[in-house]
Amino acid sequence: MANDVLRATIRDLFRFSLSFRFGSIILLLVGILLLLSFFSPFESDDRRVVPRNKPPSQEFILGTTGNGQDGFWLLTFAIRNTLMVSGVAVLIGRSIAVMVGMITGYLGGKTDRVISSIVDSIIVIPRLPLLILIAAIMQGEMTVLSLALLLGILDWAHPSKRYRAMILSLRERDFTHTAIFSGMNAVKVVVQEHLPFLIPLLLADAVAGFLWAIGMEVTLSVLGLSDLSAPSIGTLIFWGNYHHALLRRRVWILAAPIAASVLMVVGFYLVSLSLSEYLDPRTRLSRLTMEE
Amino acid sequence: MNLLRTYILPRILQWALVIFVGISATFLIPRLSPRNPVDEMIGRMTAFASIDPHAVVSMRESATALFGLDGTLFDQYIRFWGRLLQGDLGVSFGNFPRKVSDIIAAGLPWSVGLLTTTIIISWTIGVFLGALAGYFHNRRWSQFLERFVVVVYPVPYLITALVLFIIFGAWLQIFPIMGGSRGEPALTWKYISTVLYFGFLPALSIVIGAIAFRFIMAKALTTTEIANDYVQYAELAAVPKRKIILFYVARNTMLPQVTDLALAFGAIFEGALITEILFAYPGLGFVLYNAIYNADYNIIMGIALLSIVGVATAMLIIDLLYPVLDPRVRLR
Numbered sequence: 001m002a003n004d005v006l007r008a009t010i011r012d013l014f015r016f017s018l019s020f021r022f023g024s025i026i027l028l029l030v031g032i033l034l035l036l037s038f039f040s041p042f043e044s045d046d047r048r049v050v051p052r053n054k055p056p057s058q059e060f061i062l063g064t065t066g067n068g069q070d071g072f073w074l075l076t077f078a079i080r081n082t083l084m085v086s087g088v089a090v091l092i093g094r095s096i097a098v099m100v101g102m103i104t105g106y107l108g109g110k111t112d113r114v115i116s117s118i119v120d121s122i123i124v125i126p127r128l129p130l131l132i133l134i135a136a137i138m139q140g141e142m143t144v145l146s147l148a149l150l151l152g153i154l155d156w157a158h159p160s161k162r163y164r165a166m167i168l169s170l171r172e173r174d175f176t177h178t179a180i181f182s183g184m185n186a187v188k189v190v191v192q193e194h195l196p197f198l199i200p201l202l203l204a205d206a207v208a209g210f211l212w213a214i215g216m217e218v219t220l221s222v223l224g225l226s227d228l229s230a231p232s233i234g235t236l237i238f239w240g241n242y243h244h245a246l247l248r249r250r251v252w253i254l255a256a257p258i259a260a261s262v263l264m265v266v267g268f269y270l271v272s273l274s275l276s277e278y279l280d281p282r283t284r285l286s287r288l289t290m291e292e
Numbered sequence: 293m294n295l296l297r298t299y300i301l302p303r304i305l306q307w308a309l310v311i312f313v314g315i316s317a318t319f320l321i322p323r324l325s326p327r328n329p330v331d332e333m334i335g336r337m338t339a340f341a342s343i344d345p346h347a348v349v350s351m352r353e354s355a356t357a358l359f360g361l362d363g364t365l366f367d368q369y370i371r372f373w374g375r376l377l378q379g380d381l382g383v384s385f386g387n388f389p390r391k392v393s394d395i396i397a398a399g400l401p402w403s404v405g406l407l408t409t410t411i412i413i414s415w416t417i418g419v420f421l422g423a424l425a426g427y428f429h430n431r432r433w434s435q436f437l438e439r440f441v442v443v444v445y446p447v448p449y450l451i452t453a454l455v456l457f458i459i460f461g462a463w464l465q466i467f468p469i470m471g472g473s474r475g476e477p478a479l480t481w482k483y484i485s486t487v488l489y490f491g492f493l494p495a496l497s498i499v500i501g502a503i504a505f506r507f508i509m510a511k512a513l514t515t516t517e518i519a520n521d522y523v524q525y526a527e528l529a530a531v532p533k534r535k536i537i538l539f540y541v542a543r544n545t546m547l548p549q550v551t552d553l554a555l556a557f558g559a560i561f562e563g564a565l566i567t568e569i570l571f572a573y574p575g576l577g578f579v580l581y582n583a584i585y586n587a588d589y590n591i592i593m594g595i596a597l598l599s600i601v602g603v604a605t606a607m608l609i610i611d612l613l614y615p616v617l618d619p620r621v622r623l624r
Contacts, residue, residue, distance in 0.1 A: 121313035215448035246462045269446035
């Protein structure tokens, strides 16, 4: 049942939304690159396996790096790591956000006021300086996974406020009272009755989270604050800068990761755009009249 | 009186609480670092000269006391608030014995100048273009503009800055890529023109993303607003389009836009971190970045303090002004 609905939704989106069509094609391309990393002829940390600093050619589509790595296969590893970091970060961040949003929204009263003012205080703390600070403290010990954890822990305050607002209104609906009066406990009400309403919002929100996490991964890595031995979009740019790719006119070393990052974020953004348009009841109305 | 008690006072309390929590967090986080600024300073001093070990021990003691790092964490915390309330931010560890307030004062004008200019430019252009594109959403130029913005907006800020850096700074070499100005600071056109010249690329990197964001927001708000009956009525009454857009539609979408404008001004004290690092621009963001690298707690604290107070105050002002700006927001 749920599967059919999902399939119908995707078909509708593909048919009616230009941005979904483009976005999903871009993401498919990125996904293929990611999968290709598993079939790479080289390991991600293999060095001097191909001639060094060769510009793009038929043999090496994206050229080779100063360490003798193939630019194309390195890029597939980079996409995999960057997407893994942001995926884990989104998962952690949204889980915390949903929990906090549910607790504050459902319980209300004093608990809500206390937790909400803590959340408001956290929102005020600038995240990028904080991230740089923590990353600088952990210098050298940062791994791909700890970066993902860190990003996740820092990205829940804003979404939790959105979920809280949603739960606040759901709590006043009749079915909530029916559920309570028929003896359902609070946890069950929230998880079984309210969570399904949150899922569409959560979906659009997760994509926004991807955008933020990808941006932060790239930023921290280019500043040299992440695990520099693991290839990622940001670390490829970092090493390119480190080996003076610009001064030596080896533009391809920087161009590939920059292009890949732009493709990734634009793909995600287009999909999120079409999703939120689809979820907006007003545009859904205009779509229905269009179909008639 | 009732207004003061039910609306203004709770918000001022919230403001104080937010600042207190924020400052306490920024006090604690650097101190969790395994790096010890005293050791790093002594390491710098003894790197090129051999010093009597006894002298090193007493130097360490006096430096620890001077930096306010002696005693338990709680003692430090109490003393920190005591000094702070007297307006003393302490001395820099990395640039000993320069005062933190002096270092911040040196970076402040750069960040304030760069960000005030870029915020005003991007906000005005973004709101204006967004409102036009929202009102004329069926025209070809507005659809073209939107497609362009949709591709520019999600690109991480660092990537935009890096691409500008590569094209204009490194490849074409028409703009400088380091520093904030050339020559002696003076109120002459010669000096000011170098400030503008050096600031152009950093400013452009900020403005591009900011206009895109503002455009998307303004367009979305306008599209919702023109569905209202009063817009149709004004059109039927043959009110000039210019008047409908500027005086009716745009005005009704101003509330969230003004909120963002105030928040952006509140965040000026963070500096433009990425831009300033990339272009080695001498503002607060660059100072902060160097302080983080040198484990210079006092400078980190000083900038964090400014930025937390800035953002929290901006939020407070907006909260207090809401009912004045928009009569539809009722006091409850």
